[in-house]
Amino acid sequence: MRSYVFPGQGVQKKGMGKGLFEHFPELCRQADEVLGYSIEALCLENPDRQLSRTTYAQPAIYVVNALHYLTARRQDAAPADYLAGHSLGEYNALFAAGAFDFETGLRLVKRRAELMGQADGGGMAAVVGVSGETIAETLEAHGVAGVVIANYNAPEQHVLSGSKEELERIKPVFEKLDGVRGFVPLRVSGAFHSPWMATAAEEFRAFLDTVEFGEIRTPVVSNVTGLPFGSGAQAIRETLADQITHAVRWVECVRYMRKAGVSTFEELGGSKVLTSLIDQIPAEEPKDAAPWREYRDERVLALLRGCANGTLSVDEVIATIRAGGTSHR
Incomplete structure (x- = not known):
């Protein structure tokens, strides 16, 4: 089985998408109208280093990812059995799955980028x-309440998000911690995928309510739960709003797809960032680990919420639990 995966913010660079724009003039015209500037000029020339800013970077990545996907489809690439994206890349996965068209996806990304950039x-x-687990224990042991794990990128590659002061305070602790090979502050405009984004998430939730969504034709594995999106428009809205304040559980996304039978992961977007991460993720957690302990409750709540709002049936919830989606292994 095959999965297409799409990268998120951080892969943007001058020259991105070179050789693609001329093959999709109508989509580029749509993008220019939605954004109010030339997407091709932004990606190829990076005027005033605009790609370093969230409000420009996210739309650029969405467009380039989408053009890579459409190019692959034009070349009769094998269809995907599963789709996934890292943070922003999840919008490309939903586009590829038929949840919305190119322009609707770009409008969503544009608004998301504006709100996250303002936060x-x-x-x-x-x-x-x-x-x-070691990171969480270290934060707790040193009384760091204003920092959370925002990205579970690989078994030994994580991203923290939260108070700058708390990050600075805990930096020397991690640098001296046995096994740590690096503690690297990131050049970002805010504390993404953390409670610091609560206001942005609520405003985005209101925007999502104005958007119509189609049925997901290919399973898209959610960053929030590590499970496929629930069926129906409301499930998509809830998950996309939650994504802004919740951790990106990329390790669990990959493990879910592998358990489902995916053996080939193809990264679309001109980057190999996710490919590198996937190579670091074994199919199963070590037997001496404490699987699911950190986020089992969150998954249970996601399933129960889906059942409560009608986006998941009881049968779907039971099937997920039987597959090991919310239980200890």
Whole structure:
């Protein structure tokens, strides 16, 4: 089985999408009208280093990812059995799955980028070399309440998000921690995928209510739960709003797809960032790990909420639990 995966913010660079724009003039025209500027000029020339700003970077990545996907389809690439994207890339996965068209997806991304870009304050830092459990225990042991794990990118590659002051305070602790190979502050405008984004998430939730969504034709594995999106428009709205304040559980997304039978992951977007992460993720967690302990309750709540609002049937919830989606392994 095959999965197409799409990268998110951080892969933007001058020259991105070169050789693609001329093959999709109508989509580029749509993008220019939605954004109010030339998407081709932004990506190829990066005027005033605009790609370093969230409000420009996210639409650029969405467009380039989409053009890579459409190019693959034009070349009769094998269809995907599963789709997934890292953070912003999830919008490309939903586009590929038929949840919305190119223009609707871009309008969503544009608004998301505006709201996240306005939510300044806070910061992020990458921690390499130790498990998420070790990171959580270290934060708790040192009384760091204003920082959370925002990205579970690989078993030993995580991103923290929260208070800049708390990140600075905990930095020397992690640098001295056994196994840590790096603690790297990231150049971002805010504390993404954390409670610091609560206002942005609520405003985006209101915007999502104005958008119509189609049925997902190919399963899209959600960053929020590590499980496929529930069926129906409301399930999509809820999950996309939650994504802004919740951790990106990329490890669980990959493990879910592997357990479902996916053996081939193809990254579309001109980057190999996700390919590198996927190579670091074994199919199963080590037997001595404490699987699901950190986020089992969140998954249960996601299933129960889906059942309550009618986006998941009781049968779907039971099937997920039987498959191991919310239980200890």
